[in-house]
Amino acid sequence: MTLRALPAFRLSRAAPQKVEPMSELVGFRIGPEDFGADILMVQEIIRLPEVTPLPNAPAFILGVINLRGRILPVIDLRQRLKIPGKQPEIDKRKTRILIVEVDGHLTGFIVDAALGILKVPTSEIEPTPDLLASSIDAEFIRGVIKLPGRLVILLDFQRILKPQEKKELSEFEMHGMGEDSGREES
Numbered sequence: 001m002t003l004r005a006l007p008a009f010r011l012s013r014a015a016p017q018k019v020e021p022m023s024e025l026v027g028f029r030i031g032p033e034d035f036g037a038d039i040l041m042v043q044e045i046i047r048l049p050e051v052t053p054l055p056n057a058p059a060f061i062l063g064v065i066n067l068r069g070r071i072l073p074v075i076d077l078r079q080r081l082k083i084p085g086k087q088p089e090i091d092k093r094k095t096r097i098l099i100v101e102v103d104g105h106l107t108g109f110i111v112d113a114a115l116g117i118l119k120v121p122t123s124e125i126e127p128t129p130d131l132l133a134s135s136i137d138a139e140f141i142r143g144v145i146k147l148p149g150r151l152v153i154l155l156d157f158q159r160i161l162k163p164q165e166k167k168e169l170s171e172f173e174m175h176g177m178g179e180d181s182g183r184e185e186s
Contacts, residue, residue, distance in 0.1 A: 021122040025145075027115030027152065028098065030078045034152045035111075036118055036145065041157045043099040043106065045114050048092055058168045060161075065108060067099065073169060074108040080160060081140065100157045103166055109157075118152065120145050125154060 025036035026045070051063040051074050060080060061073045074097060097108040125143040139159050145152040161169065 022119050023122045023125065025118040025120065025152075025154065026098065027118045028096070028111040029113045029115060030081065030111055031083050033083065034115065034150055036152045036154045037098070037100070037157055039117065041100050043101055046097050046099060046108075048090065048095045048097060048110065058165065060165060061169070062110070065097070067106075067108075070106065072099070072106050072108050074110060075160075077109040077111055077160075080109075102157055102161060105166075105169060107161075107169070109160075118145075120147075 024039040026039050026042045027034060027036050029035070046067070049065050049067075051065055053063040054061065057063070057073075060075055062076050063074055064071050065074055077098075091112075094113040096111055096114045098111060098114075099106055099108055101107075124145055126146065127143055128141045129144065140155055142154040142156045145154060
C-alpha cells in the first residue's frame with residue numbers, strides 16, 4: 001500500500017467581506033401606500049377590537065381600547081398623516097392596530113393592514129424626496145426605501161405626535177383614563 005500525499009490547502013488571504021448593517025422594519029399599508037417603522041418602536045400588532053369613543057377627547061384620538069386591562073388611546077394614522085382619499089370601510093380581517101411606545105406612553109395606531117417584517121440594508125434608506133415631503137408632513141418621515149415595484153415610506157413614530165398633542169395625551173391619561181382609572185380617590 002502506498003501513501004499518497006494529500007494536496008495542500010491554501011488559505012485565502014482575501015479581504016474579509018464587510019457585513020452591511022441591516023434595519024428591521026414593521027411594514028404596513030394605509031390606503032395605496034406602504035409604510036415601515038423601526039421594529040423596536042412597535043411593541044405589538046393586534047387585531048382591531050372595539051374602539052370606545054370618548055367625549056371631550058382631543059380631535060386626533062378616535063377613542064380607547066382595553067388591552068389586557070390597560071386603557072390605550074387609539075389614533076387613526078391615515079387621518080394623522082392626512083393621506084388623501086375616502087376613508088375606506090374597515091375590514092376587520094385586515095385592519096390592525098400597531099401598539100407603539102411614544103415618549104413613555106403606549107398608543108395604538110390604526111392601519112389598513114400589517115405587511116410583516118422587512119429587513120433592508122441601512123444604506124438603502126434614502127432621504128425623503130421633496131414631492132413626498134410636501135404631501136405628508138416631512139417631519140414624520142425618516143426616509144424612503146425603494147423596493148422592486150414599490151416605495152416604502154419610513155415613519156418616525158417619535159415625531160407623529162406634536163409636543164402639544166403629546167401633552168394633551170399625557171393629561172388625558174392622568175385625568176382618569178390611565179392605568180389608575182379604576183381606583184377611587186380617598
